[in-house]
Amino acid sequence: MSDRDSEFGEYLDSRAAVMRRTAYLLCGGDWHRAEDLVQTTLAKIYAAWPRLVRGSGIDGYARKVMVRAAIDDSRRAFRRRENAVERLPEVGVPPAGVDDAVDVRRALARLPAGQRAVVVLRYWDDLSVAETAKALGKSEGTIKSQASKGLATLRTLLADGRVAVEGLR
Amino acid sequence: MSEFTESDVRAALDRAVAGEPPFTLDREAVFAEGRRRVRRRRTAAYGLAAVTAVAVIGTSTLAAGALSTSPQPMPPAAPTAPATTTKPTKPTKPTFPASTPPSTSTTTHSAAPATTSADRNSAAMRDASIAWPVEILRKEGAHGEWYRFDATGTLSARLITKTGDRRLIVQLRGPEGVPPATECPPATRSSLVCSRYDHPDGTVLRVLEDHAASSIVVTSLRPDDTYVTVQETASGILPSRLARVLETHTVVDLALVEGLSATGG
Numbered sequence: 008m009s010d011r012d013s014e015f016g017e018y019l020d021s022r023a024a025v026m027r028r029t030a031y032l033l034c035g036g037d038w039h040r041a042e043d044l045v046q047t048t049l050a051k052i053y054a055a056w057p058r059l060v061r062g063s064g065i066d067g068y069a070r071k072v073m074v075r076a077a078i079d080d081s082r083r084a085f086r087r088r089e090n091a092v093e094r095l096p097e098v099g100v101p102p103a104g105v106d107d108a109v110d111v112r113r114a115l116a117r118l119p120a121g122q123r124a125v126v127v128l129r130y131w132d133d134l135s136v137a138e139t140a141k142a143l144g145k146s147e148g149t150i151k152s153q154a155s156k157g158l159a160t161l162r163t164l165l166a167d168g169r170v171a172v173e174g175l176r
Numbered sequence: 177m178s179e180f181t182e183s184d185v186r187a188a189l190d191r192a193v194a195g196e197p198p199f200t201l202d203r204e205a206v207f208a209e210g211r212r213r214v215r216r217r218r219t220a221a222y223g224l225a226a227v228t229a230v231a232v233i234g235t236s237t238l239a240a241g242a243l244s245t246s247p248q249p250m251p252p253a254a255p256t257a258p259a260t261t262t263k264p265t266k267p268t269k270p271t272f273p274a275s276t277p278p279s280t281s282t283t284t285h286s287a288a289p290a291t292t293s294a295d296r297n298s299a300a301m302r303d304a305s306i307a308w309p310v311e312i313l314r315k316e317g318a319h320g321e322w323y324r325f326d327a328t329g330t331l332s333a334r335l336i337t338k339t340g341d342r343r344l345i346v347q348l349r350g351p352e353g354v355p356p357a358t359e360c361p362p363a364t365r366s367s368l369v370c371s372r373y374d375h376p377d378g379t380v381l382r383v384l385e386d387h388a389a390s391s392i393v394v395t396s397l398r399p400d401d402t403y404v405t406v407q408e409t410a411s412g413i414l415p416s417r418l419a420r421v422l423e424t425h426t427v428v429d430l431a432l433v434e435g436l437s438a439t440g441g
Contacts, residue, residue: 046206
C-alpha cells in the first residue's frame with residue numbers, strides 16, 4: 008500500500024463519521040445523501056492529498072468541498088429523484104423525542120442551502136464568522152446576515168411546532 | 177418558544193442527528209473514486225500539454241511560412257520504396273479457434289467444496305463461546321440465524337433488548353485492496369478512544385470506541401492475513417437504542433473468535 012493510501016486511510020477512519028454528521032445536516036437530513044456527499048468529498052481529498060499534506064489544510068479543504076457539493080446538489084432539479092432499491096433503507100430514528108428530531112430536520116431542510124450551510128458551520132462545526140466566510144467564499148457580513156436569517160427561520164418554524172413544519176413538507 | 181438562542185440551535189442540531197444509522201461508507205469505493213480522479217487529472221494534464229505543444233508548433237510554422245519572402249527550396253525526393261496505399265480494412269471480428277466455440281462468459285467450475293467459507297465462518301461464530309449480556313433478549317440475523325455470514329463475509333444482526341435494538345456487524349476480509357486500519361488514528365475528539373494490542377499469537381487488535389456516538393469498532397488482523405472487523409452501532413430501525421449493549425471485552429471476544437477466515441477456500 009502506498010504512503011498516500013495509508014495516510015489517507017488513517018484520515019478517512021478518523022474523520023468519516025464526523026463528516027457524515029455534518030453532511031447530514033448540510034443536506035437537510037438524509038443519511039444516504041450524506042454518505043454520498045462524504046464519499047465524494049473523501050475522493051476529492053484523496054486526489055488532492057499530496058498538495059493538502061504539504062499545506063496542512065486538509066480539514067479546511069474538506070469542509071469547503073463538502074459544503075460546495077451540498078449546495079450544488081441541492082440546486083439541482085433532480086435532487087428529489089427516486090431510486091429503486093432492493094431493500095428499504097434503514098432510517099435512523101431515535102427512540103425518544105422522535106417527533107422533535109424530525110421537526111428539526113424538516114425545519115433545517117426548509118432553509119435555503121446557503122443559509123443552512125452557514126447555520127451548520129457556525130453552530131454545529133463551531134466555526135467563527137471569519138472561518139465560515141472563508142469556507143463558503145463569502146464576506147463576513149454576508150455570513151452574519153445569513154446566520155441571523157437562518158436562526159429567525161428556524162425560530163419561526165420550531166416555535167409554531169409540528170403544524171408549521173409539517174405544513175411545509 | 178419566545179427566545180431562540182445560539183445554544184438552542186446547537187441543541188436542535190444535536191437532536192437532529194440523534195438515532196444515527198450504522199455507517200456503511202464503502203472504503204473501497206472511496207479509494208477507487210479517488211484514484212479515478214487522479215488518473216483523470218493526469219490525463220487532462222497530458223492532454224493539455226499535447227494541445228499546447230501542437231498549438232505552439234503550428235503557430236510557429238505558420239508564422240515562419242507567412243513571414244518568409246522567398247520560396248523555400250524543395251528537398252530532393254528521397255529514394256524510397258514505391259509508395260503503397262493501404263486499403264481501409266474492415267473491422268475484424270474476433271476469431272475463435274475452431275475447437276472453442278465463442279461464448280459470452282466464461283465460468284470455471286472447480287469441484288464444489290463440501291461447505292462454503294460462509295458456512296465455515298458461520299459455524300465458527302455459532303460455536304464460539306461468547307458471554308452475551310443478559311440484556312439481549314434475542315438476536316436476529318439479516319441472513320437467517322444471527323451467526324450467519326453472507327458470501328461477501330458479512331454478518332449483520334439485530335441485538336434486541338428491552339429498551340430497543342442495536343446492530344452488530346462482523347466483516348471478514350483478506351489483505352487485497354485497501355484493508356481496514358489497524359493503527360489508531362490521531363486523536364481528534366475527546367470522545368474517541370482508541371487502543372491497540374499485539375497478541376502473542378501475532379494477532380493485532382485495534383479497539384476504537386466513540387463515546388459520543390455510542391459505538392465501538394474492533395478490528396483484528398490475524399496471522400493468516402484475515403481482517404475481522406466487529407462493530408456495534410445504533411440499529412437505525414425502530415425501536416433503536418442509543419446506549420451500547422455489548423461490553424468492550426465482548427466485542428473483542430467476537431473479533432477474536434477462532435476459525436474465522438477470509439483467506440481460506
